[in-house]
Amino acid sequence: MKNSVMLRISLALVIFSLCGNLSAQKSELSVIPIPTEYELGEGNFVIDKHTVLYADPAQTEVMHIAEMFQKQLRTVSGMLLPILPLADFEDQQHAVVFQLEPDEELGAEGYHLEVTPNHILARANQPAGLFYAMQTLYQLLPPEVVKNEVARAVDWTVPAVMITDVPAYKWRGLHLDTGRHISSVAFIKKYLDQMAAHKLNTFHWHLTEDQGWRLQIKKYPLLTEVGAYRDSTLVGHYGTGKYDGKRYGGYYTQEEAREIVAYAKERYITVVPEIEMPGHATAAVASYPQLGNTDKPVKTVTTWGVFPDIFNVEESTFDFLEDVLVEVMDIFPSKYIHIGGDEAPKDQWEASERIQFKIDSLGLKDEHELQSYFITRIEKFLNSKGRQIIGWDEILEGGLAPNAAVMSWRGEEGGIAAAKDAHYVVMSPGSHLYFDHGQGDPDQEPLNIGGYLPLKKVYSYKPTPDALSDEEAQYIMGAQANLWTEYLPTSDSREYMVFPRISALAEVVWSGEEHKNWESFKKRIPQQLERYELQDLNYSNTIYNVEIRAEYDEKAKDFEVVLHPQWEGIVRYTLDGSTPTASSNVYEKPQKLKAGTTVKAGLFADSELQGSITSETMRTPQPKN
Ligand code: ACM
Numbered sequence: 001m002k003n004s005v006m007l008r009i010s011l012a013l014v015i016f017s018l019c020g021n022l023s024a025q026k027s028e029l030s031v032i033p034i035p036t037e038y039e040l041g042e043g044n045f046v047i048d049k050h051t052v053l054y055a056d057p058a059q060t061e062v063m064h065i066a067e068m069f070q071k072q073l074r075t076v077s078g079m080l081l082p083i084l085p086l087a088d089f090e091d092q093q094h095a096v097v098f099q100l101e102p103d104e105e106l107g108a109e110g111y112h113l114e115v116t117p118n119h120i121l122a123r124a125n126q127p128a129g130l131f132y133a134m135q136t137l138y139q140l141l142p143p144e145v146v147k148n149e150v151a152r153a154v155d156w157t158v159p160a161v162m163i164t165d166v167p168a169y170k171w172r173g174l175h176l177d178t179g180r181h182i183s184s185v186a187f188i189k190k191y192l193d194q195m196a197a198h199k200l201n202t203f204h205w206h207l208t209e210d211q212g213w214r215l216q217i218k219k220y221p222l223l224t225e226v227g228a229y230r231d232s233t234l235v236g237h238y239g240t241g242k243y244d245g246k247r248y249g250g251y252y253t254q255e256e257a258r259e260i261v262a263y264a265k266e267r268y269i270t271v272v273p274e275i276e277m278p279g280h281a282t283a284a285v286a287s288y289p290q291l292g293n294t295d296k297p298v299k300t301v302t303t304w305g306v307f308p309d310i311f312n313v314e315e316s317t318f319d320f321l322e323d324v325l326v327e328v329m330d331i332f333p334s335k336y337i338h339i340g341g342d343e344a345p346k347d348q349w350e351a352s353e354r355i356q357f358k359i360d361s362l363g364l365k366d367e368h369e370l371q372s373y374f375i376t377r378i379e380k381f382l383n384s385k386g387r388q389i390i391g392w393d394e395i396l397e398g399g400l401a402p403n404a405a406v407m408s409w410r411g412e413e414g415g416i417a418a419a420k421d422a423h424y425v426v427m428s429p430g431s432h433l434y435f436d437h438g439q440g441d442p443d444q445e446p447l448n449i450g451g452y453l454p455l456k457k458v459y460s461y462k463p464t465p466d467a468l469s470d471e472e473a474q475y476i477m478g479a480q481a482n483l484w485t486e487y488l489p490t491s492d493s494r495e496y497m498v499f500p501r502i503s504a505l506a507e508v509v510w511s512g513e514e515h516k517n518w519e520s521f522k523k524r525i526p527q528q529l530e531r532y533e534l535q536d537l538n539y540s541n542t543i544y545n546v547e548i549r550a551e552y553d554e555k556a557k558d559f560e561v562v563l564h565p566q567w568e569g570i571v572r573y574t575l576d577g578s579t580p581t582a583s584s585n586v587y588e589k590p591q592k593l594k595a596g597t598t599v600k601a602g603l604f605a606d607s608e609l610q611g612s613i614t615s616e617t618m619r620t621p622q623p624k625n
Pocket of ligand 1: 342392
């Protein structure tokens, strides 16, 4: 009786999920971030040798977007689609139209995209909207369209659809730490390409660190001659105490930085440079010791963490920082300049007679107020040049500079306090948006800083906290994910941490709370991974792996082992060291296992293994002395 009821329930579930999948195929767009409104139509538009692109030759940016589309299609299909003047478009068939048209509802970045069997009409208020319409179009086409080479035997069809798409937030950011490990210009361009494909618009470029100063400053050549290099680098995880003994370093010339700014601009991305102060300044102090607080010589740091050598507050140091910022502003036209402000230990300021004298003479209470004085001075300088500062949430301590925006990383509290105080905020909490954190079982993942940030947790993030009133919520500009690179020395290691979590971020900041939907996202992820694959990105497949979580039971002298999949599917496992196959045991409940047992597990859909096999041998914890 019980069994037959179970059977009926499972049959019903199978039928239900089959229907679910069928209707999903009909109603899901394979677009990430999911557009805010869409309705599928009947039939397809086919891009073939009859297709003609239309754009207004007088509108340079629109023409450029049409040319980008033309170039990409030529790359993958070999077809060179002509671009004709928009004025010639009279509702002909085979037309792909890029058109600017005033429509307040679409704002600066939104767009309409109408696909019918006869035409594709992309319409926007601003060129950025047309650029995003083109990104959506790429995702409506077969995934091969994103390749960098000819993809043979593909029908370039686009499903009929009506889309109106407007981003939820205006700051849709991704950060890259080039201080701990430097990224090549080519890698940064690839990063920007991917940001654009995910409709992100702000690249936060972390340029100075204890372990390396990465931007050429012409007035202070030692910043890069000395500060861009370190003698050695920590090997493996913190605590190994091992160093590789190899000189490491490099920097971006101003010409390269300008090239990146221009490349980003072409993709509607603003580059926000970060010059850290007063902390994370060891490389600068190593280059120019007069910027520091002690007489002891300092070297560019070779390990990770927070370090004591912060800037002093001499007038000459402010002159130095202003000179640096003048060169920075000349390269980076962004409204915001990030001045860091995080993790500045006050020990040297506490111990310095000159600093204590300064605190007294300025009538300040303590070192926190001195930091606030420091940041406010820099803010005044940048404001006088028409720029705004943004800093990590520590800039709230000792009093927030009057016009500063806050990047909230130690949770959301800093962001909430700043928004309540009418300051602009970018949410970037470590809990949900630190892409340097692990995304699976630490035993199975490549070396990383730790933590656990699976795809679903990124997806669940909501940039506007409930604690804010509607009026206060207006100060939340958006959110961004951060990629700190202590443990990410190669392009591959960095890509692994970013993809596919960038897809979840895209829906958090573009689709927004109202339109994102985890169940729908899950159905769209496989095709997104296919796109990553076609672009040779070293994306993580961790969502398809089974995490093995074992807990030792001291009394019973055994382990309770839970097999945890992040994704749907059937978990199969073995206990005899053999590789799980489609006929291995199906995991149903936690297992009690003895020390020495090796569990191997994999996630299966039908008979196919989804990710990789994970494996763990139960080892009795050694008593601590
Ligand atoms: C930070 O992660 N120190 C901003």
